[in-house]
Amino acid sequence: MSDIVTVIAPVNIAVIKYWGKRDEKLILPLNDSVSATLDTSVMCAKTSVCARPDILENEIWLNGVHSSFCNQRLQNCLTEIKAIARNQKSVTDEFLSWNVRICSVNNFPTAAGLASSAAGYACLVAALAKLYKIQSDISKIARMGSGSACRSVYGGFVRWHAGVNPDGSDSIASQVADSSHWKEMRVLILVVADTKKHISSSKGMTCSVETSELLKYRVEHSVPKRVKDICEAIKDRNFSNFAEITMKDSNQFHAICLDTYPPCVYMTDVSHKIVEIVHKYNEINGDVKVAYTFDAGPNACLYLLEKDISDVLSLIRHMFPTSSNEFVKGLDAPETNKTDVLKDFPMKPLEKDLIKYVIYTKVGDGPKIINDESHLLDAQGKLV
């Protein structure tokens, strides 16, 4: 009989984007990517797992909904972990024969369009690794669930190495710097009101690989230099270099999406307005104070330093009037008074409620095992 293992795992936001696979089945990327892992106190996935002889078949609940276990990526992760456990003899053969129950939740709305699969698969794999007591790099197992999940296996700033081996054995994540290295780094996620259905990132990147003529150049020429430069910027805590590379790579990723046929369009007029505001704000300050980055959706993720949070939140409140009572969620936000910059800001406030809300967070640590008994499954492996 096993105990319940419960893990929480973080979301990560790429600053050098992953877009395009060289192997669809093993989820091997065309290029390296780099991300920051976000604080689990604001956003996280939480997963409880257990294995018992009295469970008749493998079962999974996702955000409270009993879901199909016939999911190739989920099965690949479980199979791989069991194979390692068998190899390492970390648990008994009897234990390996038992079925599992998995229960996973996100503490943030999936409707927000924030990539929840990275946190979810990192969490699942970390929990199963603990359950089966394996000693192994788990980033490449998380990768089999969702490519970018491999970056959520570490805290701080993380690099996913594309690798060159056909079996994916060297396509793993490594930490560039831990969360204490650049304590001042902050993140604002601007959740954009949006009704459009965007093509999934998985389908989009497959289509880009097949049709974008520019992707090849990005992979071979742009990304390698950017990865090198941004890792140096992180090590040197050079914000303006970090920010400029981040913005350029977000723009290039969306350029590749547009060069895809038919084009994949993720950014909206509101997204582009945020881009314009950030460039204008940096220009007025004569300094790069804020960087934007956009994933496969319209939401903006802004990187900035703690000292500028108050001014930038004032700017966002000024430019994007809201009818929400809880516009800024997450960490405690400082006072946001209109500052000198705002009085002369050369753009007019936009119409109300273009941004639904803002999540204020920071760079944080990797997955954590939870020992406080707040499991999602009870001692009998039943849903709490």
Added chain:
Amino acid sequence: MSDIVTVIAPVNIAVIKYWGKRDEKLILPLNDSVSATLDTSVMCAKTSVCARPDILENEIWLNGVHSSFCNQRLQNCLTEIKAIARNQKSVTDEFLSWNVRICSVNNFPTAAGLASSAAGYACLVAALAKLYKIQSDISKIARMGSGSACRSVYGGFVRWHAGVNPDGSDSIASQVADSSHWKEMRVLILVVADTKKHISSSKGMTCSVETSELLKYRVEHSVPKRVKDICEAIKDRNFSNFAEITMKDSNQFHAICLDTYPPCVYMTDVSHKIVEIVHKYNEINGDVKVAYTFDAGPNACLYLLEKDISDVLSLIRHMFPTSSNEFVKGLDAPETNKTDVLKDFPMKPLEKDLIKYVIYTKVGDGPKIINDESHLLDAQGKLV
């Protein structure tokens, strides 16, 4: 004493885009481009010029407004034509010493965001060439006024050769096929309601040359093959090849704009909606019936064959409800009844008045000398 010379000249819409100069002063492009010249009966520039001994200084009126002659591009065109005339001894030295009056108008709203400079400079140069009786390729002179103006010097389908000579002597336009070659080709310009100020194409392309890493690949790899293929598609009247290359090149051009730092964004949510509708319409028909292309603004230009005009206008009216009484301008449009395709069209009509109006036109001829006495200057060289 000279007569008044009056010329009308067409607009052209590129299917392989010009974006990026290798020489800013001579206006030499990084890559070849290809366009269709549009019928002057729907849209044209009209220019009257004269030279007289009693004109005290060179003067120009643009759309009824007395404008500065201190415009380098305008002066370059006049100087070049006079130099050729002097060389060819096509007019007397006395005639060459006289000042000129120029009056130019567009018969379409410049506010529509349609490139008026191409028609305007093609018209000016054709009129001055006639006035000074020069025998010479005028496309490279028009190019000195506005790059894409060199393509408005011919009718039908036109290719602007980038050339390789540093002096621009081989950066000229040539006709791929005349307007009678593909009589069925039609064009719909969807003028999108837009309040945003877009960066000028001249500034935008300079910024792309300086900052876009992907532009180099476009110029060296994508465009040469596309130019070759689309010229073949035009010669073969192969609409689906023509259309697919046109759409891909429009998308890639806007991808390059997005890869520019800061990014140049010309397309809006409405532009992208038009893209989505066109792809969906083609998909439903199992055939490429319509192609979109977008210049440095949000307006769509659709290429299609005459047989599909009625259906496509029905689709546009259905998807973009209007409060305008004169929604379709230009050529006489056929009846637009809801067709079978519309009943099952899987997208919902959008909100009212996102498209201001539609211009229905076709491929037409190059500049024409007007002999019907409808000059813009009177016999004394005064504004009519």
